[in-house]
Amino acid sequence: MSETYYDLTQVSLDDSVLVSEYRSHPATTGPWAPNLQHGGPPNALAVAAAEQVVEQITGRTDLTALRLASDFVGPVPVADLEVRAKVVRAARSAVLAAVIIAAGGRDCLISRVWFVRDADTSAQAAPPQAAVELPDGLPGLDADFGYGASLEWRRLSGGLLERGPGAAWARATTALFDGYQWSGLARAVLVADSGNGLSSELDWSQWSFLNVDLDVHLARPLLGEWVLLDAVTQLGAHGSALARSTISDRHGVVGAGLQTLVVAPIRAAKPTG
Incomplete structure (x- = not known):
């Protein structure tokens, strides 16, 4: 397993657009095909690119990334990527950034x-809970593909091979790229894109249920390395489904994630995970 999901190979700021090039490592690989990425790493990369362009354009240090909305307009290959990021709106209270990740001249992921x-609104908010201790001896996720093996998992309920809701703690053991310090939102989206797998309602060998998007909202910054994902999938009768996730850290609930799923039968067996 590589020490990073990506290598940053080139970066430039052109007409207020931050253009970065990355080389993808096998740690980004998802469960469906060895040449396709899991959605977690590229979404985390989109957050990092947004953070970088906002810092460079605004120069502000009082901003926290709290919401990501991403659409997969194409599969993200395990290949060289071009990431283009720009500031769409900069106001005193909030800043919006847009990010496009492309491979081979084709857009793959569009994020905001x-x-x-x-x-300081602490007087209006519930006081943070004392940090809970993570239970020892919990089973892992048995996710032997690149992305799955790049995180430490402590499963509370459910699992990839068990149908129904699932909950698991997860911690990244792989850096996003050299020099990047994980932010709370980047950690959250890295794990949140696993909600549909953790709460799968269908047999992986018979059905595909890929997500076409990922929405993550945080009420406050995520604290620490560990993310608790508590997920459930609602199947629809028209070839679609919705995966909902509650996102917590050791101090309590932080936010939520949503994924729209395209459900379809498959002919050949696929790797579980």
């Missing part, structure tokens, strides 16, 4: 990330 200015 909202940043909110830091202000």
